[in-house]
Amino acid sequence: MKRVVIFASGSGSNAENLIRFFQNSDNASVIQVLTNNPRAKVLDRCKKLKVSALSFNKIAFSETEDVLNILKSANPDLIVLAGFLWKFPEKILRHFPNKVINVHPALLPKFGGKGMYGMHVHEAVVREKEIETGITIHYVNEHYDEGAIIFQAKCKVLTTDNAEDIANKIHELEMKHFPEVVNSLLISENK
Numbered sequence: 001m002k003r004v005v006i007f008a009s010g011s012g013s014n015a016e017n018l019i020r021f022f023q024n025s026d027n028a029s030v031i032q033v034l035t036n037n038p039r040a041k042v043l044d045r046c047k048k049l050k051v052s053a054l055s056f057n058k059i060a061f062s063e064t065e066d067v068l069n070i071l072k073s074a075n076p077d078l079i080v081l082a083g084f085l086w087k088f089p090e091k092i093l094r095h096f097p098n099k100v101i102n103v104h105p106a107l108l109p110k111f112g113g114k115g116m117y118g119m120h121v122h123e124a125v126v127r128e129k130e131i132e133t134g135i136t137i138h139y140v141n142e143h144y145d146e147g148a149i150i151f152q153a154k155c156k157v158l159t160t161d162n163a164e165d166i167a168n169k170i171h172e173l174e175m176k177h178f179p180e181v182v183n184s185l186l187i188s189e190n191k
Helices: 013-022 041-049 058-063 066-074 090-095 118-127 163-190
Strands: 002-008 028-035 053-055 078-081 100-104 132-139 149-156
Touching: 002 013, 002 066, 002 163, 013 028, 013 041, 013 163, 028 041, 028 066, 028 163, 041 053, 058 066, 066 090, 078 163, 100 163, 118 163, 132 163, 149 163
Parallel strands: 002 028, 002 078, 028 053, 078 100
Antiparallel strands: 100 132, 132 149
């Protein structure tokens, strides 16, 4: 059984979707959720779903080996960033090469980089009068949103769409595709 650890910072809708997707799977399960926000709604979701969840601070993440040691102990086959906003430390990436992935709410390389998350991305899509946007699932490296692309899904942007409309379209793409891509990565690892 493959082991998945999720990192999240906010409401946790993607984390919940992944947890529910793997609840009855013979292939994998989400064994833990880690968050940098002690008030994140993802903690409540995990409690309801009976999944272990921990919060940590910047020191535990970046300056000490605390979070790395938690990950070593969990021994995940895949680490999934689902709305996690901090840059991932190189020491964790080195220990788990090609095992950390992220979902980004735009078609990278457009609208990526530091500060480009959530509504900031959708507002930029509207401002730039893009005719399409989407999601990118990619490997995480030492730079924001620059890791190798695994999967992209697109949707049209109407001239009448505002940032909220785009956010809803992106959310639908994430809910549909993110668990399937995570599952396919775990399956391909078996081959």
